[in-house]
Amino acid sequence: MIVQQLINGITQGSIFALLAISFAVIYGVLRLVNFATGATYMMGAFAGWLTVRYISQNIFLAMLAGLCTGWSIGFLIEKVAIKSLRGVARIASLICTIGFSIFMIEIATVIFGAETKAMPSFFNEKAFTLGGATVVWYQLFLIGTAVTILLLLQILIFKTKAGLAIRTVSLDFKTAGLMGINVDRTISLAFSLGGATAGIAGVLGSVYYNIVNPTMGNLQGLKSFSAAVFGGLTSIPGAILGGYLLAIVENFGVQIVSGGYRDIIGFVILVGFLLFRPRGLLGKKTSL
Amino acid sequence: MPLLEIEKLVVQYGAIRALKGISLTVEKGALVTLIGANGAGKSTLLNTITGVVKAMDGTIRFDGIDITNWDSHEIVRCGICQVPEGRKIFSELSVEENLYAGAYILKDKNEVKKNLQMVYDLFPRLAERRKQEGGTLSGGEQQMLALARGIMSNPQLLLLDEPSLGLAPLIVDKIFEFIQQINQLGKTILLVEQNANMALQVASYGYVLETGIIRFQDASENLRNNDLVKKAYLGITG
Amino acid sequence: MSKVLRAILLLAVVLGVVSNGYAAGKQEKAKTDEPVYIALTAPITGDYAEYGNNFKRSVEMAIDKINASGGVLGRKLAVLVGDSKGDPKESATLAQKWTSDPKIVAQIGDFTSTCCLAAQPIYDQAGMVQLSPTASHTKFAQGSKWSFSIVGTQAGEQPFIADYAYNKLGFRKIAVIHINNDWGVDTARYFTDNFKKLGGTITAIENYFDGEKDFTAILTKLRASNPDALFMAAMYNDGASISNQRAKLGWNLPVVGPSSLYSEQLLKLGGDSVNNLYTVVSFFADDPKPEIRAYVTEFEKRYGLKPNFHAALAYDAMMLLADAMKRAGSFDRDKIREALQATKDFPGLAGSITFTEKGDAIKQYTRVMVKNNKFELFDKR
Structure with missing residues (x-):
């Protein structure tokens, strides 16, 4: 049972980690919480659902669709909420991301209807049992994919020139500009990357839970935000750690206390960290 | 043709006129200094050259090209690099990553490697600490890193903003030595300083900025012997 | 300053697009010739949106059917739809709006018991029928003489x-x-x-x-x-x-x-x-009874999907309300309540409806099970 809860937690944590990264990449470059992350997750899921339903029953194609959709949404949010509002109080951009979130949810409701759609399963056969716990292949696929994406992002951010640009902009955008780094483009790139990560997470999550609907990203987005704060909003490894830890703590919380306390656990962690350790587990002291 | 040519530059922050029509030239290969008190507009001038602050009027020409009000990243690509006041090291990046950030605009990896070797030769201290986080360096080391980062992109013109600020006198001497060495490597330098004494010793030509206007300009030698400059900036009375 | 304005405008546009959609829907309905207005409170958006939309579909279908056969007491009926989003606060706000509008004679909704309970004091004080198709919390119908539920508790x-x-x-x-x-x-x-x-x-x-x-x-x-x-x-x-x-x-x-x-x-x-x-x-869509077949066929034709239990209840609620108005011989809010309270053996699609003194419906149930991904009657196995 403990093994099963751990596996449940790691699977759920993979989705949280991807979304937490989406928050962290964007928060890193702009010190702005992108509240449209949950809605981007949902749009990614719909893109995957459309692909599976009308084009091909191929999960890789669905993930590609989720990635492209998320990328475009991230790009668009940056253009509207950030670039056009440059120089206005930060709060305007923040509210604008909330507006985007509402807008996307309503648009999805208008286009697809409020009815929950069924997302087919992939690789749903039992892989193995371990200590009484059942693991299906898809769980392994989801965890593996998430870890691969997280590693690729890690490489992108820490080993490439574009990543160096993101890191310098996130530390000091004025000085980054003096190094010849195109700050606008770097911010735009971070938004697109964050969007793409959320979009893929949407496809992975919707296949795991077998459902797609316009409100599916709401709670997911909020919890992942907690995970990101938990790990340290400006730290990419922190966001990953926060995502996995939050899910595992939640799952064990259900086991030890009760299912009704599940969300409370997540949000107590959020409030607790905001109050007592705002930089999170791995964030730097100077960062927040 | 001078490398940098500024004509009647006007910069305004809201209602406050920070630069009131400044003209200044820097010849290729020279080490020119701009001295003045706090708030005279020295940093504003550098920030306007690199496009961080926008000019209201006047022109800035670099190597004959009008670069007034270009975006910062475009100006850097032309070959101007500013080493900002307060050093502005990327504190969470290692020394080497800071240097790579300085070479961001270079496409050729071999050139980056060559430059890296050059700055390590110039600043052996940085070579020792290449893996250390920038924020953990001492003030003097951070200033060395800022200078080294500034020349990583092969700029023709280096703009130094108060490199001696907050450093112990012994270290200041060292930093000025480095500045001269960099100048001898063929880099043109515009040095902004409050430490007028030191600045006028290393520079060949100087400008004195007072509340947004150029008050004096002359060869350093002459400025050092100018009574008014002596009194106001060199702390020598009588 | 202009950027602040732009931010506000942008937000207004974003939110405006959304709310206008519903406002437009309302105005369309208001154009008909002096009809009698019924309010429908339902979660049109949000987590319960699909239930709310089924409410809307069924009520509109019922009204079209009533109007096609001459309306009630010689007047046509029309519905005003309010979106409670499944949020008790919204539901209560809508209750304020409906009860203060003298054109509206009775209200159908909301979907969840929680929303119904939140709005209950407002209907109770203003004196307007609050007929919920689905609120099954035992406290609901008992809480006010103006509250009725037909789902059974x-x-x-x-x-x-x-x-x-x-x-x-x-x-x-x-x-x-x-x-x-x-x-x-x-x-x-x-x-x-x-x-x-x-x-x-x-x-x-x-x-x-x-x-x-x-x-x-x-x-x-x-x-x-x-x-x-x-x-x-x-x-x-x-x-x-x-x-x-x-x-x-x-x-x-x-x-x-x-x-x-x-x-x-x-x-x-x-x-x-x-x-x-x-x-x-209490409603089985594959039931061979002719009135159920007729409803299911019409619903499928209009909306391209099969009605569920909640949809049938909303249809029953509208039909029951029309029946009560007929029996009351009046559109007076008070008279409608009295007639509704007196309902006995009203033949609903989801079972016949008789109200207890408290306003709860007494229902009959049919056992079903899922086999081969289909609902089947349990007792016919």
């Missing part, structure tokens, strides 16, 4: 289901999962009380909050209590998710649940994982 349904589980299906040990809201708590309580009364054991009870998507932790915990069957007090969307995730965990056991699970959506979303599920209905 959990106090009526759960003894029937407990008997189904214990006597017909032979389960002795049951684990319970329920949504943590007024309805879910009530449903779980009535089921466990009645099941224990029959001699059964409840091995574990777990709840989850609205909006939860991951049930694996709860299911893992319930599984450890080793029950014969799982009782699932959930709406059909959550019910399908719970079943899907249960199947992924490799946990196969029979599931029992309230009538809220009866929906085509459950089959579509749950696939094979919802087989071996037992529930009761």
Whole structure:
């Protein structure tokens, strides 16, 4: 049972980690919480659902669709909420991301209807049992994919020139500009990357839970935000750690206390960290 | 043709006129200094050259090209690099990553490697600490890193903003030595300083900025012997 | 400054597009020739949107049918739809709006018991009928003489289901999962009380909050209590998710649940994982009765989907209200209430309706089960 809860937690944590990264990449470059992350997750899921339903029953194609959709949404949010509002109080951009979130949810409701759609399963056969716990292949696929994406992002951010640009902009955008780094483009790139990560997470999550609907990203987005704060909003490894830890703590919380306390656990962690350790587990002291 | 040519530059922050029509030239290969008190507009001038602050009027020409009000990243690509006041090291990046950030605009990896070797030769201290986080360096080391980062992109013109600020006198001497060495490597330098004494010793030509206007300009030698400059900036009375 | 303005404008446009959609819908309805207005409060957007939209579809269908046969007392009916988003605050705000509009004679809605209870004091004070198709919390109809519910309460349904589980299906040990809201708590309580009364054991009870998507932790915990069957007090969307995730965990056991699970959506979303599920209905869409066939065919023709239990209840609510107005011979809010209270054996699609003194409907139930991804009558096996 403990093994099963751990596996449940790691699977759920993979989705949280991807979304937490989406928050962290964007928060890193702009010190702005992108509240449209949950809605981007949902749009990614719909893109995957459309692909599976009308084009091909191929999960890789669905993930590609989720990635492209998320990328475009991230790009668009940056253009509207950030670039056009440059120089206005930060709060305007923040509210604008909330507006985007509402807008996307309503648009999805208008286009697809409020009815929950069924997302087919992939690789749903039992892989193995371990200590009484059942693991299906898809769980392994989801965890593996998430870890691969997280590693690729890690490489992108820490080993490439574009990543160096993101890191310098996130530390000091004025000085980054003096190094010849195109700050606008770097911010735009971070938004697109964050969007793409959320979009893929949407496809992975919707296949795991077998459902797609316009409100599916709401709670997911909020919890992942907690995970990101938990790990340290400006730290990419922190966001990953926060995502996995939050899910595992939640799952064990259900086991030890009760299912009704599940969300409370997540949000107590959020409030607790905001109050007592705002930089999170791995964030730097100077960062927040 | 001078490398940098500024004509009647006007910069305004809201209602406050920070630069009131400044003209200044820097010849290729020279080490020119701009001295003045706090708030005279020295940093504003550098920030306007690199496009961080926008000019209201006047022109800035670099190597004959009008670069007034270009975006910062475009100006850097032309070959101007500013080493900002307060050093502005990327504190969470290692020394080497800071240097790579300085070479961001270079496409050729071999050139980056060559430059890296050059700055390590110039600043052996940085070579020792290449893996250390920038924020953990001492003030003097951070200033060395800022200078080294500034020349990583092969700029023709280096703009130094108060490199001696907050450093112990012994270290200041060292930093000025480095500045001269960099100048001898063929880099043109515009040095902004409050430490007028030191600045006028290393520079060949100087400008004195007072509340947004150029008050004096002359060869350093002459400025050092100018009574008014002596009194106001060199702390020598009588 | 202009950028601040732009931000505000942008937001206004974004929000405006959304709210205008509904406003436009309302104005269209208002153009008809001096009709009698009924208000419908339903979650048109948000987590319960699909239930709310079914309300709207059925009520509009019922009104078209009533108007096609000459309206009520010589006047046409029209509906004003308000979106409560499943939020009790919104539901209460809409109640203020409806009751202060003298054109409106009665209100149908809301969907959840929680929303209905939040709006109840307002209807009670203003004196307007609050007829909910679906509120099954026992406190609802009893709370005000103006409140009526036609779904039947959990106090009526759960003894029937407990008997189904214990006597017909032979389960002795049951684990319970329920949504943590007024309805879910009530449903779980009535089921466990009645099941224990029959001699059964409840091995574990777990709840989850609205909006939860991951049930694996709860299911893992319930599984450890080793029950014969799982009782699932959930709406059909959550019910399908719970079943899907249960199947992924490799946990196969029979599931029992309230009538809220009866929906085509459950089959579509749950696939094979919802087989071996037992529930009761008072409306069965595959029922061969001609009036039900006529309703189902028309609904499918208009909206391209099969009506569920909730849709049928909303249809019944509108038809019942029209019937009460006819019997009252008036559109007076008070007279409508009196006539509604006097309802006896009204032939609804989801069973005949008779109100108790408190305003609860007494219902009959039919046992059904899911087999090969289809609902089948249990007793006809």
